[in-house]
Structures are given as structure tokens and as C-alpha cells.
Amino acid sequence: MDLFAGIETLKGIGPKSRELLEKVGISTVRDLLYFLPRTYENYTKTTNLSEIRPGRVVIKGKISDLIVKRTSRRNLTITEGVIRDKTDAIRVVWFNQPYRVKQFDKDKEYYFIGNYDLNRGRYQLTSPTARLAAEVEDKTTSGGFQPIYSTKGSFKSANFKKIFDNLRNKFAFIPDLLPLSDSNPDFVYPGSRADALFKVHYAEDSKEVESGRKYLAYEELFELILAASLNKIENQKLRGVPLKFSPEKIKRFVNSLPFALTNAQRKAAFQIIKDMERAVPMNRLLQGDVGSGKTVVAAISAFEAITNGYQVALLAPTAILATQHADSLEKLLSPFGISVGLLTGATKKKDFLKRKIREGKVDLIVGTHALLTDDTKFKSLALCIIDEQHRFGVNQRQKLLEKTLVPAPHLLMMTATPIPRSLQLTIFGDLDVSILNELPAGRQPVATKIISELNFADELYPKIREYLGKGQQIYWICKIIEDSSVSEAASVKKQTEKLKKVFPTEVITFLHGRMKPAEKDAIMSDFAAGKINILVSTTVVEVGVNVPNANLMVIMDADGYGLAQLHQLRGRIGRGSDAAICFLALPAEVEPSRRLKTLEKSNDGFYLAEADLKLRGPGEIYGSLQHGALNLQFASLTDSRLVAAASENAKACARAFAKDPELMLKYPELGLCIKKYQQLTTLN
Numbered sequence: 001m002d003l004f005a006g007i008e009t010l011k012g013i014g015p016k017s018r019e020l021l022e023k024v025g026i027s028t029v030r031d032l033l034y035f036l037p038r039t040y041e042n043y044t045k046t047t048n049l050s051e052i053r054p055g056r057v058v059i060k061g062k063i064s065d066l067i068v069k070r071t072s073r074r075n076l077t078i079t080e081g082v083i084r085d086k087t088d089a090i091r092v093v094w095f096n097q098p099y100r101v102k103q104f105d106k107d108k109e110y111y112f113i114g115n116y117d118l119n120r121g122r123y124q125l126t127s128p129t130a131r132l133a134a135e136v137e138d139k140t141t142s143g144g145f146q147p148i149y150s151t152k153g154s155f156k157s158a159n160f161k162k163i164f165d166n167l168r169n170k171f172a173f174i175p176d177l178l179p180l181s182d183s184n185p186d187f188v189y190p191g192s193r194a195d196a197l198f199k200v201h202y203a204e205d206s207k208e209v210e211s212g213r214k215y216l217a218y219e220e221l222f223e224l225i226l227a228a229s230l231n232k233i234e235n236q237k238l239r240g241v242p243l244k245f246s247p248e249k250i251k252r253f254v255n256s257l258p259f260a261l262t263n264a265q266r267k268a269a270f271q272i273i274k275d276m277e278r279a280v281p282m283n284r285l286l287q288g289d290v291g292s293g294k295t296v297v298a299a300i301s302a303f304e305a306i307t308n309g310y311q312v313a314l315l316a317p318t319a320i321l322a323t324q325h326a327d328s329l330e331k332l333l334s335p336f337g338i339s340v341g342l343l344t345g346a347t348k349k350k351d352f353l354k355r356k357i358r359e360g361k362v363d364l365i366v367g368t369h370a371l372l373t374d375d376t377k378f379k380s381l382a383l384c385i386i387d388e389q390h391r392f393g394v395n396q397r398q399k400l401l402e403k404t405l406v407p408a409p410h411l412l413m414m415t416a417t418p419i420p421r422s423l424q425l426t427i428f429g430d431l432d433v434s435i436l437n438e439l440p441a442g443r444q445p446v447a448t449k450i451i452s453e454l455n456f457a458d459e460l461y462p463k464i465r466e467y468l469g470k471g472q473q474i475y476w477i478c479k480i481i482e483d484s485s486v487s488e489a490a491s492v493k494k495q496t497e498k499l500k501k502v503f504p505t506e507v508i509t510f511l512h513g514r515m516k517p518a519e520k521d522a523i524m525s526d527f528a529a530g531k532i533n534i535l536v537s538t539t540v541v542e543v544g545v546n547v548p549n550a551n552l553m554v555i556m557d558a559d560g561y562g563l564a565q566l567h568q569l570r571g572r573i574g575r576g577s578d579a580a581i582c583f584l585a586l587p588a589e590v591e592p593s594r595r596l597k598t599l600e601k602s603n604d605g606f607y608l609a610e611a612d613l614k615l616r617g618p619g620e621i622y623g624s625l626q627h628g629a630l631n632l633q634f635a636s637l638t639d640s641r642l643v644a645a646a647s648e649n650a651k652a653c654a655r656a657f658a659k660d661p662e663l664m665l666k667y668p669e670l671g672l673c674i675k676k677y678q679q680l681t682t683l684n
């Protein structure tokens with residue numbers, strides 16, 4: 001089976017289907033095989049109606065009393081009926097599906113799967129799927145355990161199921177990613193890909209799904225770690241820009257700072273300077289908790305490169321952040337005759353600035369993606385600093401690479417996402433890591449308090465008034481409802497209206513991710529300038545913004561976030577010397593989880609990362625890493641045994657490839673798979 005053949009080579013996929021599937025990114029056989037069920041419906045586990053609870057339910061019963069009602073709202077019909085089993089009866093409702101009236105035979109049994117919940121004071125099953133019981137139970141057609149695929153364009157789950165039904169016999173011919181041969185006895189995982197993919201698509205129970213996905217998770221980790229290992233080998237061969245280290249010069253700069261460095265900052269800066277002395281390009285990750293002072297470490301690194309006669313680029317994920325960095329770095333560096341340029345979408349006279357960059361007349365260029373356009377060229381770039389690295393996509397980093405001529409620049413990536421040490425070594429094996437595990441002296445930890453919405457009037461509002469009275473500003477964070485642009489905007493707007501009633505004399509503005517970037521930046525700038533008292537926002541404020549005058553934060557529905565994300569959000573306050581307080585708000589009926597209680601007790605991002613690892617297992621803590629940068633589909637970085645197995649095998653494989661470069665050519669698919677990760681973990 002050729003995994004890179006077009007999908008039209010498969011039985012049952014004609015030109016029309018091919019066109020539609022290509023539109024949604026499924027063009028090769030491989031794309032299709034790796035398009036896995038989103039979930040499974042288990043018809044083997046039904047609920048008796050006498051025991052039904054609100055939530056997603058599978059019911060087996062007969063349906064009767066069906067009628068269609070037209071409502072006062074135009075274009076809306078409601079189809080109602082009653083579902084009965086031997087134990088009880090419930091109401092069922094479909095919206096705008098009048099054909100349901102004719103669909104059922106009142107003497108036959110059906111399976112219904114849907115959401116059972118309260119609606120206008122009555123419990124009902126809303127818009128369930130319905131399938132004839134006899135059909136579901138007929139094992140030869142499908143069985144009681146059913147895969148559900150995501151809808152992709154005009155392709156629904158049923159369409160995908162039909163495609164896969166046709167392919168069942170072909171699965172045995174799927175080759176392994178790394179077929180066992182004499183040359184690689186050491187690094188092959190037990191099992192086979194054919195078997196794993198078969199299990200995931202045609203599972204008859206959840207155990208099979210799990211076992212299939214485990215193999216695929218292994219495969220993914222293997223690719224990731226192999227890519228990192230090969231990167232490291234490749235990187236060692238590159239020529240970089242060796243920078244001469246003069247301790248006196250650095251000392252002078254450090255002494256000019258308005259504060260004493262923490263020990264952690266000192267150590268990290270020294271590691272960076274030592275790296276950059278070498279002729280091999282640096283590839284270093286600077287990990288520091290929110291507020292640990294990464295910017296000044298970046299400043300020292302930039303100072304080192306610039307005083308050696310080179311240029312430095314600093315990339316930030318948003319314009320507001322780039323502007324803040326440019327401002328604070330200019331303050332630190334300009335006394336030494338170093339020029340700082342800012343290049344964002346809003347920069348006027350871009351061409352003029354770009355010419356100066358090309359001619360080497362700007363030493364440090366801070367910018368957003370605008371830095372990445374094709375016509376930005378550097379005269380002599382020796383160091384690239386990337387702030388909040390996981391916010392940058394592979395393509396953007398690749399672009400930056402393209403504008404850096406040989407020799408390759410040093411790379412410093414900064415992130416506030418804590419990654420436990422054990423994982424760093426295996427997953428980011430090609431990166432050297434510096435850690436800022438210490439907050440600057442005199443910083444007060446953010447007090448954190450879980451609060452029920454019932455106590456807002458008594459506890460929260462008075463506190464907010466107190467802070468506003470001191471001239472301080474407030475962040476009010478609302479939950480993003482995923483995949484629904486309307487709800488995201490609607491929920492911040494609604495919250496804003498509510499707060500305006502409670503605090504009628506304050507300036508209250510909202511901010512959400514679907515706004516235009518310029519609009520978002522304008523609001524953030526106003527907030528930073530103190531023109532807004534209360535900012536109601538989704539998590540778009542999560543990244544790096546520094547507004548030292550904002551020291552009270554309310555996070556609504558706090559249980560809906562991961563620990564790491566809550567910690568990041570909380571890090572937006574308490575950035576000056578003022579006392580800061582963060583309220584984790586929960587709806588009246590919700591009990592606080594252990595996760596929230598852990599957060600209440602600790603302010604240490606690394607401790608929280610470890611705690612989350614224990615509490616949640618495969619956890620949200622890597623959420624942004626997995627979904628943002630690493631894009632892992634199956635693997636959890638917290639499955640340490642699987643990580644260890646993949647790591648051992650991948651390293652053996654990397655050594656074999658390094659010894660015999662011809663060997664890798666035998667596995668073209670593997671080459672393609674690891675390419676995406678190779679671009680990820682390095683720039684060089």
C-alpha cells in the first residue's frame with residue numbers, strides 16, 4: 001500500500017469525493033488513514049429510563065406520540081415525541097427536523113444518543129441520533145461500538161464510516177513507519193502500525209482503541225525525539241558567529257541596571273554568553289516563570305552581540321508586547337549608544353526602517369510577524385531572540401531562518417511554560433535550557449482566593465472598589481467557549497454590561513480574540529496607559545503583557561482552565577511592588593477542585609507543573625505545547641514509560657542515521673514525518 005498515493009487510488013473514492021476531501025486537507029492515503037475517529041458511541045451501554053441522569057445518554061426504546069409544532073419564530077419547527085422503555089418514559093425534541101415524524105415505526109426499538117437536560121423547566125432529550133436497534137445489533141454490519149468521525153466540510157461521520165467500511169481488507173497492507181530490518185534491530189517498538197490503525201478505526205471496545213492509540217502515540221514520540229536528536233547532530237556541524245566575551249564590559253552593563261540581578265538571572269546570562277563564544281550556533285531555551293525577569297536576560301544577551309559589532313532581532317507574539325519590549329530595552333541599552341528599532345504592522349515609514357536594518361544602522365530590531373516579510377534583510381544578524389516561543393508557528397520560524405545567511409545566528413527562545421526537567425531532557429534533547437526559578441527580591445506573591453459567585457456582592461465587589469479607590473486597574477477574565485465566535489464575543493459583552501451596572505462610574509471595556517489586531521492593540525495600550533479601569537477579556541491577555549498598575553484579577557469559571565493557564569493568567573498581576581490578588585470564581589453549585597486548591601496554595605510555576613502532572617496525569621499543563629507548538633495528536637508527554645521507550649529507540653536510530661546517512665533514505669516517510677518536528681525545535 002502506497003501511503004503517499006492520492007486518495008483517488010482507493011476503492012470507493014471518485015473524483016468528486018477526492019476534490020471535497022482535498023479541500024479539507026485529506027489528499028493522500030496517509031492523510032486518510034490518520035484521520036481517526038473523534039470519539040466512539042457505545043451502544044452496548046444503554047441507560048434505563050428510570051435511572052436516567054442529565055448528560056450524554058444512550059437509550060434503547062420505542063417512540064410514539066410524534067407531532068410537529070410550528071413556533072412563533074419564523075423558520076423554526078419543533079418535533080416532539082415520547083420515548084419509552086420497560087422502566088419509564090421521557091420527552092424527546094428535535095429542532096427543524098420535521099421528517100422525524102415519519103422516520104419511526106412505533107412497534108420497533110431504536111437506539112437514541114443525545115443530550116438529556118433541563119430546558120425551560122422540563123427535562124428532555126434534545127436532537128438525539130436514532131438508529132434501528134436491529135441494525136445496530138447486527139454484528140455483521142457494524143456492531144455495538146461505533147466510531148464517530150469529525151465533520152470535515154461536506155463530509156460527515158457517516159461518509160467517513162462508509163469510506164472505511166470499504167477499506168477494511170486493505171489495512172493489512174499498511175507498512176510500518178520503520179520496517180524491521182537487519183540494520184535496525186534496536187529501535188523497533190512491538191506491534192505494527194497496520195494493527196494499530198485497524199484497531200482505532202474498527203474497534204469493538206475501548207480497550208482496542210486504547211491499545212491502537214498507544215502504538216500511534218509511541219510513533220509520534222519516536223518521530224519527535226528522533227527529530228530533536230538529529231537536530232542536535234546537525235547543529236553541531238553548523239558554523240555560527242563566535243562572540244568575544246569581555247567580563248568587564250558585561251559588568252559595566254549589569255551595574256547600570258536599576259536593580260541587582262537575581263542569582264538565576266546571573267547564571268542564565270552567563271550560560272548564554274558562554275554558548276555564544278562558541279563557533280557552533282546556540283540553541284537555548286530560557287524558561288522562567290511569569291515575572292521572573294526574562295527580558296533583562298535578553299537585554300544582556302543582546303548587549304553582548306551588539307557590542308561585538310552585530311545585529312540582534314527580537315520577535316514578540318503581539319504588537320503590544322513588541323512595543324513594550326522595545327521601550328524597556330531602549331531604556332536599558334541606549335545609554336551605551338545602542339539603537340533600537342520597532343517594526344510592527346503599525347510602524348510608519350517601514351521602508352525607511354528596513355533600509356536602516358539592511359545597512360546595519362539599527363542594532364536591535366524588535367518586532368512582530370512584520371519582521372518576517374521577505375523584504376526585511378539584516379546586514380549582520382548574530383542573535384535571534386523569540387519571546388513566548390510556542391506562539392510562533394513552524395512556518396514563521398522557518399521564514400526567519402531564510403533571512404539569516406551563513407553563518408547561522410544564535411537562537412534564544414524564551415517561554416513561561418514550565419516543563420518538568422525529566423521531560424526537557426527527552427523531548428527537547430536538542431535544546432539547552434536555562435531556568436529562572438527565582439523571583440526578584442521584594443516581589444509579593446499574588447494572593448489567590450477561590451470565590452463562589454454567590455459571594456460576589458459581599459466579598460468581591462468591595463475588594464474591587466478598594467483597589468479602584470487606590471487608582472488600580474482590574475482584569476476580569478471570561479471563559480472562551482471553543483469553536484464559537486459568537487459566544488466568545490457575546491459572553492464578554494454580557495459580562496461587561498453586568499459590570500457596568502455594578503460599577504456605573506468606571507470605564508469598562510471588553511477585549512476578545514476575534515477582534516481585529518489593531519483594535520486589540522488599541523485597547524491594550526489604553527489599558528496600559530491607565531485609561532481603562534476594568535478590562536473584561538478572554539484569555540488573550542495571557543501572553544506577557546506588563547501592566548504593573550493592574551493588581552486585581554477575577555477569573556470566571558476558573559475550573560474550566562488548566563493549572564498552567566491559570567498560573568499564566570495570574571502572572572499578569574503582581575508585576576510591581578503592590579499587593580495583588582487573584583479571585584478564582586466558580587458558579588454557585590460548583591465545588592472547588594483540588595487543582596484550584598493547589599493553585600491557591602502555591603505561586604511556583606515549576607511546583608505547579610509537577611503537581612499538575614500528578615493530579616491530572618496527561619495534563620492541560622502541556623496544552624499549549626501539545627496543541628500549539630508540538631502538535632501532538634496522540635501522545636501525552638506525561639506517559640513517562642512510553643517517552644522513555646521512544647527516547648531510547650529514537651536515540652539509537654539517530655546514531656545509526658548519523659553513522660550511515662544513506663540509511664535514512666530507505667525510510668522516506670519517516671524523513672517527511674520528522675521534518676516538521678526538526679523545523680520546530682531549531683532554527684538552524
Ligand code: ADP
Nearest residue numbers: 259260261262288290291292293294295296440
Ligand atoms: P517575564 O519573565 O515575565 O518576562 P519581565 O522581564 O517582564 O518578566 O520582568 C518583570 C518585571 O520585573 C519588570 O518590571 C522588570 O523590570 C522587573 N525585574 C526584572 N528583574 C528584576 C530584578 N532582578 N530585580 C527587580 N526587578 C526586576
Ligand code: MG
Nearest residue numbers: 294295387544
Ligand atoms: Mg516576558
